[in-house]
Amino acid sequence: MARTIIYDTSEIDKNNLNELLKETDHEIIFVEEPLSRETADREAEVVSVFITSDLSEEVMACMPKLRHIACRSTGTNHVDIKAAEIRNITVTYVPSYGDHTVAEYAFTLLLALSRKLQTTLEAVDKLDINLLDLVGFDLNGKTLGIFGAGRIGQSAARIALGFGMRVIAYDPYPNQQKADEIGFEFADKESILRQADVVSLHMPYTIDNKYFLNTNEFAMMKQGAIVINTARGQLLNQVALIQYLHNGHLGGAGLDVFEGEVLLDLDEEIAAIRNPQHSKELLMQDTELTILRAMPNVIITPHNAFNTIEALWRINETTAQNIIGYWYGETPNRFIQK
Structure with missing residues (x-):
């Protein structure tokens, strides 16, 4: 009987997973805290974790x-x-749980800014x-990149x-059939940056696309353009973003993800300031976050785009399928490093 420990659990997670795993006879333990060196269990054969855990x-x-x-989660940057x-540890993930959930949240940020x-x-x-x-602007007639x-x-x-x-999009693997079906066009990166009134990031983070939006990219963007990021914080350079917001070139930013997300926890922010073991990078991110939070045309939220009742059920449902699959010798949704 495999000991399975489910870390970083809310009451919703616990209720969902208890329901989904109730027919099994394996030992299941729920832990509210994220997985860390302090909370690790030497007897655990299976662990389930959220993005705040340390793997x-x-x-x-x-x-x-x-x-x-x-x-x-879909992302595995914490592993x-x-x-x-x-x-020889199998890693599984949730490939899809909230396509429209996250997209709706991106527009929540955009509408709040506009x-x-x-x-x-x-x-x-x-x-x-x-x-x-309080004068805003219409989305109708604008271009979304x-x-x-x-x-x-x-x-x-x-x-x-x-x-x-109007919608224009960039993807390294463009699906023209989907574009035609939905009604948007593909374009290259520079064309999108120069044409878009709003730029929205929906791409995974890899080491190759770190700071996908940097000084050069912000300089190309239209005067007053809006940046929305519900993907990964490492996709844009926050120092460059601050510069182009401050000089008025960019009209605003809606960030549900950013480098230094942990610093929205007051205890972590205090630790970053006081603890000499914390990196200079974290201290820099704390400064960036303080500046961004003070800007009236910036909205920052705590990695919340996924957070609906329906999406949480789908996340837990797929996770339960992955855990049960492992117990019975299968590996659905196994993460493969590309």
């Missing part, structure tokens, strides 16, 4: 019996895949309302077309 080689070494890591391969919702709410709260300070035209990007395109936007 470094050091943590894996604390679990000599570990044979399966079931990620409750040392090479170390897992060396230790209509200055954050500033409006603050003005109402202070009873200091000047409508001239999508980087990453997979399932989420395609969902974003459908939503944009519903608003009367």
Whole structure:
């Protein structure tokens, strides 16, 4: 009987997975905290983790019996895949759970920026309302540039077309049939940057596309353009973003992901400032986050785009299938390093 430990669990996760795994006779333990060196269990054969867990080689070494890591996410950046391969540990993931969920959230950020919702709410709260300070812009007639035209990007395109936007997209593996079916065009990176009123990132992060949007890219973008990122924080250079927001070239940014996400936790922010063992990189990210949070045309949210009742059920359903598959000698949704 395999000991299975499910880390970083909310009540929703616990209820869902109890329901989905109730017919099994394996030992299942729920832990609220993320997996770390401190919370690692030497007897665990299977662990299920969210993106806040640490699956470094050091943590894996604390679990000599570990044979399966079931990620409750599409991304696996929190897992040392090479170390897992060396230790003969299978890594599974959730390939699709919220195509429209994340796309809808990207438009939540965009609409909030286009209509200055954050500033409006603050003005109402202070009873200091000047409508001239709250003038926004229509999405109808504007051009949306999508980087990453997979399932989420395609969902974003459908939503944009519903608003009367023109949609152009870049993808290293363009699916022309889908583009024709939905009604968007493919273009190269530079063309999109120069034409788009809004740029939305929907691509996975790899070492090859770190800072996909950097100084040169922001300089190419239209005056007043909006940047939306619900993909991965490492896809854009925050220092360059701050520069182009500050000089007025960019009109705003909606960031659900960013480098230094952990710093939205006050305890982690204090630790970054006080602990000499924390890296200079983390301290720099803390400064960047402080500046971005102070900008009225920037909206920052805590990696929340996935977070709906329906998407959480789909995540847990696929995770349960991955765990059960492992127990019975199958490996559905096994992550393969490309």
